Amino acid sequence: MATAHLDSGVTEHERRLNADQVGRRAPVRGRLIGLIRGFFRPYARQLGVIAILQVLEAAGNLYLPILTADIINNGVLKGDVGHIGRTGGIMLTIAVLLCVASLISVYLSSWVAMAVGADIRTAIYDRVQTFSVVELNRFGVASLTTRSVNDVQQVQLFFQVALSLLPSAIVTTLGAVILAVGQGPGLSPLLAITLAAVLAVTGWVVVRLLPMFHSVQVKTDRLNQVLREQIAGVRVARAFLRTGWEENRFGRANADITDTALRAGRVFALLIPLVMAITNLSSAGVFWFGAELFQSGSMSIGNLTAFLLYIMQIMLYVVVGVTVLILLPRAMASAERIQQVNNSVAAIADPPKPVVPEAVTGAVEFRHVTFGYAGSERPVLNDLTFAFRPGQTTAILGGTGSGKTTLLNLIPRFLDATAGAVLVNGIEVPAQSLDRLRAGIGLVPQTAFLFAGTVAGNLRFGRPEATEEELWRALDIAQARDFVMALPGRLDARIERGGANLSGGQRQRLSIARALVRRPSLYLFDDCFSALDTATDARLRAALLTETGDATVVIATQRAGTVMNADQIIVLDAGSIAGIGTHSQLMAGCRTYQEIMESQLGWGSGS
Numbered sequence: 001m002a003t004a005h006l007d008s009g010v011t012e013h014e015r016r017l018n019a020d021q022v023g024r025r026a027p028v029r030g031r032l033i034g035l036i037r038g039f040f041r042p043y044a045r046q047l048g049v050i051a052i053l054q055v056l057e058a059a060g061n062l063y064l065p066i067l068t069a070d071i072i073n074n075g076v077l078k079g080d081v082g083h084i085g086r087t088g089g090i091m092l093t094i095a096v097l098l099c100v101a102s103l104i105s106v107y108l109s110s111w112v113a114m115a116v117g118a119d120i121r122t123a124i125y126d127r128v129q130t131f132s133v134v135e136l137n138r139f140g141v142a143s144l145t146t147r148s149v150n151d152v153q154q155v156q157l158f159f160q161v162a163l164s165l166l167p168s169a170i171v172t173t174l175g176a177v178i179l180a181v182g183q184g185p186g187l188s189p190l191l192a193i194t195l196a197a198v199l200a201v202t203g204w205v206v207v208r209l210l211p212m213f214h215s216v217q218v219k220t221d222r223l224n225q226v227l228r229e230q231i232a233g234v235r236v237a238r239a240f241l242r243t244g245w246e247e248n249r250f251g252r253a254n255a256d257i258t259d260t261a262l263r264a265g266r267v268f269a270l271l272i273p274l275v276m277a278i279t280n281l282s283s284a285g286v287f288w289f290g291a292e293l294f295q296s297g298s299m300s301i302g303n304l305t306a307f308l309l310y311i312m313q314i315m316l317y318v319v320v321g322v323t324v325l326i327l328l329p330r331a332m333a334s335a336e337r338i339q340q341v342n343n344s345v346a347a348i349a350d351p352p353k354p355v356v357p358e359a360v361t362g363a364v365e366f367r368h369v370t371f372g373y374a375g376s377e378r379p380v381l382n383d384l385t386f387a388f389r390p391g392q393t394t395a396i397l398g399g400t401g402s403g404k405t406t407l408l409n410l411i412p413r414f415l416d417a418t419a420g421a422v423l424v425n426g427i428e429v430p431a432q433s434l435d436r437l438r439a440g441i442g443l444v445p446q447t448a449f450l451f452a453g454t455v456a457g458n459l460r461f462g463r464p465e466a467t468e469e470e471l472w473r474a475l476d477i478a479q480a481r482d483f484v485m486a487l488p489g490r491l492d493a494r495i496e497r498g499g500a501n502l503s504g505g506q507r508q509r510l511s512i513a514r515a516l517v518r519r520p521s522l523y524l525f526d527d528c529f530s531a532l533d534t535a536t537d538a539r540l541r542a543a544l545l546t547e548t549g550d551a552t553v554v555i556a557t558q559r560a561g562t563v564m565n566a567d568q569i570i571v572l573d574a575g576s577i578a579g580i581g582t583h584s585q586l587m588a589g590c591r592t593y594q595e596i597m598e599s600q601l602g603w604g605s606g607s
């Protein structure tokens with residue numbers, strides 16, 4: 001059923017990527033360590049200070065029970081009030097110092113975690129900027145958003161908690177074990193059993209939680225994707241009375257993530273009660289066996305108290321450690337997803353030694369170019385050979401899906417040809433610097449996209465130094481002067497995200513003006529006149545002709561009326577060239593062209 005495919009709300013790429021993520025467990029730990037190695041290096045000094053403060057904190061914590069034993073044995077039991085006062089004073093001073101050290105180390109840990117989080121976000125952003133269409137399609141917009149925001153937050157939270165608690169928790173636990181054995185060697189078997197029980201419980205919980213948290217992150221992606229699609233397509237859903245069905249789809253994705261989160265919550269909920277039960281049992285054991293040791297004279301009451309305090313410290317820090325460990329599986333899963341982005345190398349990148357063209361004329365040449373999308377069975381473009389010359393307008397005429405957009409995308413190297421060569425300014429595009437290549441191109445995409453800001457801000461997108469006069473001139477040619485004059489603030493009029501406060505035709509005209517302001521040597525108009533009425537389309541093309549001068553102009557279109565005056569017309573049929581020539585040449589010798597003219601304009605071959 002057709003709807004079955006829509007049900008999951010996930011593209012095939014996304015599904016494959018997710019399956020890939022879920023399937024690969026082994027490198028997860030390495031990814032987090034890789035992330036730590038890569039991003040913590042600049043903060044080595046702060047990390048050193050945190051480590052020193054926490055070791056001091058642990059030492060202070062470990063010393064307090066020794067002082068407690070001393071105060072009981074030599075102060076309380078002997079009735080020495082002076083000793084109680086002196087030792088009590090030392091204990092108070094240590095407690096205050098511990099508080100200060102803890103404050104500083106928590107502040108520094110949070111600062112480092114936030115700084116590292118910001119650095120990771122910047123790294124993802126920079127990497128995504130290098131991505132070609134291939135990587136953008138592979139990850140998908142929803143997943144890249146979740147990875148940049150949600151996954152980084154998970155890792156950041158883990159670093160924050162781990163840095164502020166883990167070093168002192170480890171040192172205190174190890175120190176407390178050693179000192180507890182020193183205070184009451186007779187009770188060491190009890191200590192060993194307690195530790196083994198706690199480690200077994202926490203190990204079990206962490207192993208169970210790791211795959212669950214991984215799955216929660218993947219499902220968050222999925223939910224994001226369903227939401228994005230539903231918000232973007234809300235009008236279509238309403239028009240086709242599918243809102244109920246859409247709600248179900250969202251409900252299923254939502255229930256799925258809730259279910260996994262609840263299962264993880266149930267496992268986690270067992271942890272604290274189990275550790276508390278072990279703590280209480282071991283305390284009872286200390287009193288039970290300690291009483292015997294006390295009665296036999298092999299352990300003083302002060303040492304028994306200190307032993308009990310160490311057991312409490314061990315349990316407290318085990319719980320602290322577990323709290324950190326609980327965040328670990330999620331952070332590990334998120335680290336892997338972050339590193340997948342950071343380690344992805346763009347399929348389309350600058351060559352090591354870019355060749356600089358001798359002259360930038362905008363000349364384009366296709367030599368036996370074939371192109372197929374990854375995963376598609378058949379190529380979309382087949383063995384194309386032609387040239388677009390400076391000072392000339394070439395029209396590419398073809399029906400829906402004939403490959404016009406794909407063909408244009410090969411010129412600024414958004415895609416690389418599967419076979420054959422694409423040359424711009426006489427040099428093959430993969431040999432050129434991407435920035436230099438694209439700087440000479442004024443592209444007007446099929447779907448106009450404007451950024452939030454002002455009219456002027458959008459027009460200056462490709463040439464920030466353009467004067468107001470130049471902006472108005474571009475607006476004149478794009479037949480946009482009248483409507484911009486009518487906007488409140490004119491060039492300073494506010495444009496909402498994506499140009500949402502303008503009509504399709506207005507967006508399209510501004511998008512054409514934006515390309516004109518750039519004054520490139522090569523114009524690529526991708527079916528962008530379709531949102532204009534035929535009269536505006538004709539006026540715009542006449543104005544363009546005088547403006548573009550020596551530049552190379554390429555117009556991809558489905559409209560027969562748009563192509564007739566072009567210097568060269570390429571008729572594209574299912575990715576192959578059905579004819580090349582001027583209007584009269586094609587009318588005389590190209591059957592496909594004649595058919596298009598006939599069907600759209602009602603002309604026969606004799607016209």
Ligand SMILES: Nc1ncnc2c1ncn2[C@@H]1O[C@H](COP(=O)(O)OP(=O)(O)OP(=O)(O)O)[C@@H](O)[C@H]1O
Nearest residue numbers: 373376380398399400401402403404405406407527
């Ligand atoms: N990202 C993609 N992955 C796989 N196939 C694609 C992709 N983009 C386009 N195609 C396929 O390539 C073919 C040509 O698409 P293209 O967008 O180049 O055609 P077009 O002539 O510009 O169509 P239209 O005039 O409708 O915009 C179509 O069959 C389309 O399904």
